Amino acid sequence: MKGGVILFRGTGAAARRYLESDRSTADEYYLEGGTALAEFAVSGQDGEVIETRTLDPEAYAAWVDWTDPITGTSMGTPRAASDRSKESPRFAEMVINAPKSLSIAAALHPEVSDALDAAQQDAASEIRRWLAEHSVTRVGPRNAREIVPVQQLQTVTVAHKTSRAGDPHRHIHFQIGTRIYAAGKWRGLDTAALFKQQGAIRALGTAVIAAHPQLAAVLDQHGLTLDPATGEVAELEPFNAVMSKRGAQVERNLARFEAEWDAAHPSEEPGPVVWARLKAKAWEHERPGKKPSVLGSEVGWRAELEDAGFTPNPPRVRRAAPVTLDELHIEEIASRALDRCAAGASAWTMHTLREHVTRITTERGVQAEPTDLREFVQLATQLAAEDCFSALIHRRGVDGCVFVFR
Template sequence: MQVHVQPGGGGVRGGVILFRGTGTAARRYLEADRSQADEYYLEAGAARAELSVVDGAGMAVDDRQLTPREYAGWVDWVDPASGEPMGRARRAGAGRLGSPRFAEMVVNTPKSLSIAAALHPDVSAALDAAQRDAADMIRAWLGQHSVTRIGPRGRQEIAPVERLQTVAIPHRTSRAGDPHRHIHLQIGTRVWAAGAWRGLDTAALFRQQGAIRALGTAVLAAHPHLAAVLDAHGLTLDPVSGEVVELEPFNAVLSKRAAQVTRNLAVFTAQWAAAHPGREPGPVVRARLQAKAWDHHRPNKRPARLGSEAGWRRELDAAGYTPTYHATYLALRSWRPTT
């Protein structure tokens, strides 16, 4: 598997990455990103890779679930609808990179929202719907703003994309087995324009990634149904941060991977400062240190101790969590003075 992180790509967690491996490698890559507590689309042949095709106006023209075999074929540039090839991928070798098969952004969810979903089944369902809405909004935006290049090298012209394919794969846990609701949104690098399959202009995509991230964050933070379901449990969705106010203090308890990264970053930053006395790291150096902190000792295999709602609740109880506050809040809210 080859994953190329574009310099200045907004960080490892939130930035766009280009995947240059095969379809088989892509399946392994996705499997490694979750624990066994997560229901994953490759298990038992259940299809959970969701393909969506949008036109240049951002309207969906095809939606379907892909089997594991169809998903691997899509990564290898086989059109799931027609079964026809969408081009020939360049292989890596002799100092050159292989063709990018897709560009990926992860639609992350604030940790406290993941915790709320683990505690309450109806919040879980509402969060699933909100994440789908965020992915749909991003797809529509991409359909409207993605471009390709047409013409011989040196005389290419920019042209709008007429059909864009994306695949969404939802996960519910982190590699550390903690609750972490997120969607891998994979943007196909083969697009239809001017009567042929062409390459997505990934340079333009990298320039657009800030707008894409902001769009996904805004949809979750301002989702009315999600806010209403949380409110029914005495929980408050912060419309700015997207965090659940009452559960945010417990984020660190169920963020083992984030805590590890924080420790790594402190060590690497101290090492850099010792090697560069009197200097402050600039944005490029900070981005490299952050990427190194995330990669260092990154779990490649599923954890031996798996996460579960019951296990997460025990960890929260040990940290001092109690639903008493929520019950009191609900009782006060429903109380009406007698006359």
């Protein structure tokens, strides 16, 4: 998954415009009446979903303005300021996406489209569960704050099928409400903790999609190969650039913003949070405005692909066979994750350790159900943590306990 977590500080009306402008009119080919609906969920501290609702555009805007969709009551009053950066963040967003070749495959085959939708929804569900279990807030006066777990976390997902430029681009806007229920009242989510968790949740989303057995099976039925180590469809990967009109623009933007950051911070290296922000800025800069697309269906995309040399039955590209979780050596995964942690810093958090465990598991080319994958990553992370000692403890690990080798 590309991109990091960003905070949205605008109004509900602005958030609605933002979502509506993030796709081309080609997306309306898939939508009922051209209306995108937001799927709202409330999760408890144990990660289980308590309640779900489908929000129409008006109800979604009200949620962004801190109205609880369940009770219809206010969850607080957002702080206003002349400087937008000082206004209350309404939600934190990350985008659950997949390699471009998967979006191309979904545009070519309806069955793949359904399977990819299911895989991305599974990724969203796993991320939602993990955040509900690990999100926190701070309670008490500034000089004596306590860190407490979130009792109820609200999230919204909005699925899009296309990019603004009219290309196939399956992605889900995953929005984490910054109003949470904890210690008996509505409070603010600790977004600083969330930013420290973003590497772990990005790795989790990538792993669920790349390892998805049903998606791999449907692709195989159509003569296509899902590479479990990368998540790419091997036969369609050469056409990624053809169906990525914004790719070159984003690369130029990122190079420019990286150079500007280096000039402003001599002798410094950008950390993961800085990198996430630079990448998000590169994607946001000079985005094409919403405009009518001539590619209102898969027919137009297929024509573009055929012009680039695509044939309906491309030769199979063989990749290494996927492995099962039972074939992995959990001790090796844990050890490799610790090596990567140590190579990156002298101390690290549990979230960083989990991120490396998840990424290494994906790189091994594993294929597994989301629940089994979750359990394996948890066990490997715990095993790796046993080889460390805590250098600094934060209650419930808001920063993730900081670890070093024993």
